[in-house]
Amino acid sequence: MEDPLASSTNTATLAAPAARRGRGFYFPDVTDAEWNDWKWQFRHRITSLEELCRLLPIPEGERDTRGQVLRDFRMGIPPYYLALIDADDPHDPILRQAVPVSDELWNRAVGDEDPLAEEAYSPVPGITHRYPDRVLMVISNTCAVYCRYCTRKRIMYDDAVPELELDRMVEYIAKTPAVRDVVVSGGDPLHLSTPKLERILAKLRAIPHLEIIRIGTRVPVALPQRIDDELCDMLQKYHPLWINVHFNHPRECTPEAARACDKLSRAGIPLNNQSVLLRGVNDDVPTMKALVHGLMRMRVRPYYLYQCDPVRGTEHMRTTVAKGLEIIEGLRGHTSGLAIPTYVVDAPGGGGKVPVTPDYLQGYDPVTGVARLRNFQKREFVYTDPRPRLGPDLGTIDVVLVEGEPGHANGNGHANGNGNGHGHANGNGNGNGHANGNGNGNGVAEVRVPANGNGFGPVQGGVASPANGQGPVVGKSTWVHGRGNRLPTL
Numbered sequence: 001m002e003d004p005l006a007s008s009t010n011t012a013t014l015a016a017p018a019a020r021r022g023r024g025f026y027f028p029d030v031t032d033a034e035w036n037d038w039k040w041q042f043r044h045r046i047t048s049l050e051e052l053c054r055l056l057p058i059p060e061g062e063r064d065t066r067g068q069v070l071r072d073f074r075m076g077i078p079p080y081y082l083a084l085i086d087a088d089d090p091h092d093p094i095l096r097q098a099v100p101v102s103d104e105l106w107n108r109a110v111g112d113e114d115p116l117a118e119e120a121y122s123p124v125p126g127i128t129h130r131y132p133d134r135v136l137m138v139i140s141n142t143c144a145v146y147c148r149y150c151t152r153k154r155i156m157y158d159d160a161v162p163e164l165e166l167d168r169m170v171e172y173i174a175k176t177p178a179v180r181d182v183v184v185s186g187g188d189p190l191h192l193s194t195p196k197l198e199r200i201l202a203k204l205r206a207i208p209h210l211e212i213i214r215i216g217t218r219v220p221v222a223l224p225q226r227i228d229d230e231l232c233d234m235l236q237k238y239h240p241l242w243i244n245v246h247f248n249h250p251r252e253c254t255p256e257a258a259r260a261c262d263k264l265s266r267a268g269i270p271l272n273n274q275s276v277l278l279r280g281v282n283d284d285v286p287t288m289k290a291l292v293h294g295l296m297r298m299r300v301r302p303y304y305l306y307q308c309d310p311v312r313g314t315e316h317m318r319t320t321v322a323k324g325l326e327i328i329e330g331l332r333g334h335t336s337g338l339a340i341p342t343y344v345v346d347a348p349g350g351g352g353k354v355p356v357t358p359d360y361l362q363g364y365d366p367v368t369g370v371a372r373l374r375n376f377q378k379r380e381f382v383y384t385d386p387r388p389r390l391g392p393d394l395g396t397i398d399v400v401l402v403e404g405e406p407g408h409a410n411g412n413g414h415a416n417g418n419g420n421g422h423g424h425a426n427g428n429g430n431g432n433g434h435a436n437g438n439g440n441g442n443g444v445a446e447v448r449v450p451a452n453g454n455g456f457g458p459v460q461g462g463v464a465s466p467a468n469g470q471g472p473v474v475g476k477s478t479w480v481h482g483r484g485n486r487l488p489t490l
């Protein structure tokens with residue numbers, strides 16, 4: 001059987017069409033030993049405009065503006081990650097994430113330095129404490145790759161985080177018993193040497209009330225060679241430890257990335273992916289579907305899909321919330337639920353993550369216990385809450401939903417609803433009498449009927465016509481659903 005994790009020495013993608021990219025195209029003289037050595041990859045990151053222009057066809061007229069962009073936010077692209085770029089495509093999705101473009105300069109006055117107000121929620125430098133039981137700990141100012149849309153551009157300088165500052169962060173967590181979960185992030189923690197990272201993890205693990213350590217990293221995406229046995233052996237000493245990775249495009253799901261994820265999984269580390277919704281990168285359903293399927297094949301759970309934060313200089317990479325909803329709509333029901341991330345908007349100003357979902361719940365009345373739902377095919381359904389227990393001496397009222405042919409159950413008025421059929425409960429489920437029904441235009445009328453006897457629904461196969469009153473209810477209901485409700489009087 002074919003090894004799904006087999007190396008792609010000379011190509012950089014799982015199913016890439018023939019294109020001018022890959023190690024053989026950009027770096028034909030690099031040896032296997034160099035290519036597979038993460039320190040070589042890190043040292044040879046493309047960081048200057050001159051190097052970039054040697055490798056990619058950057059238009060002459062744009063070099064000056066791109067140089068200005070680099071003065072604002074630096075560039076770092078490992079050769080492995082650069083090799084994923086199609087040299088013929090100026091809109092290549094990998095290029096858009098890592099290569100500075102002139103739009104960053106034109107948009108530099110738009111957006112915020114710190115859109116999530118991380119500094120405002122920072123009790124000590126490097127810690128953001130926004131939610132009661134967990135904190136973010138920024139232990140590095142360096143990344144394998146600098147993403148052009150990064151929320152933390154503001155901290156990406158050359159200097160490492162000083163030891164003293166790291167100690168103060170650990171001390172804060174140790175002094176704050178409410179904190180049971182820490183997200184160790186950056187920058188990218190996994191670019192640190194294994195011993196240095198271990199020193200930090202060991203200090204955190206020594207804090208008795210700290211249950212969970214999570215690491216946020218883009219290393220498996222941009223520098224998968226870094227995930228070696230030494231690192232995995234070290235990490236697995238500090239369980240429960242989780243890792244959040246950051247894949248944005250299916251072309252990043254390479255055999256090398258799959259191998260890195262496999263090593264981490266074998267070290268017992270659950271992997272969750274956090275994607276950012278980016279214009280021109282992954283803002284369409286087929287791309288996002290291919291991405292989540294690629295992740296699932298690597299045993300990485302799609303966790304969050306973030307709306308891109310309004311960071312200074314990234315306006316050209318942002319999309320609308322409508323686009324995010326369209327993508328979730330295009331996934332839900334069309335692939336397994338396990339593959340669908342939670343779409344969130346991180347509320348500007350420090351409001352935290354707000355999940356945003358399409359309108360699957362069309363209405364819910366907690367009094368009647370009736371929820372109107374629609375599914376991925378846009379078909380409507382009604383779900384009812386469990387019935388309250390009824391006492392023998394109490395009058396009961398059945399709440400009956402009458403669903404007519406679409407568009408036929410219009411009007412307000414006095415209606416006689418007869419629901420004949422069988423019910424779950426004892427009794428015959430007949431409801432006669434005064435009913436107030438408000439048609440909602442799509443054929444659903446809600447009717448309250450004093451129960452005749454102690455029968456209650458659900459009742460199926462009933463007929464709710466004709467209706468007398470101001471508004472006609474015509475047509476036969478497709479079904480009648482009753483629910484007992486304790487109401488003292490009517």
Ligand code: SF4
Nearest residue numbers: 143146147150187218
């Ligand atoms: S890897 Fe993460 S922290 Fe680093 S630049 Fe990219 S998004 Fe920002």
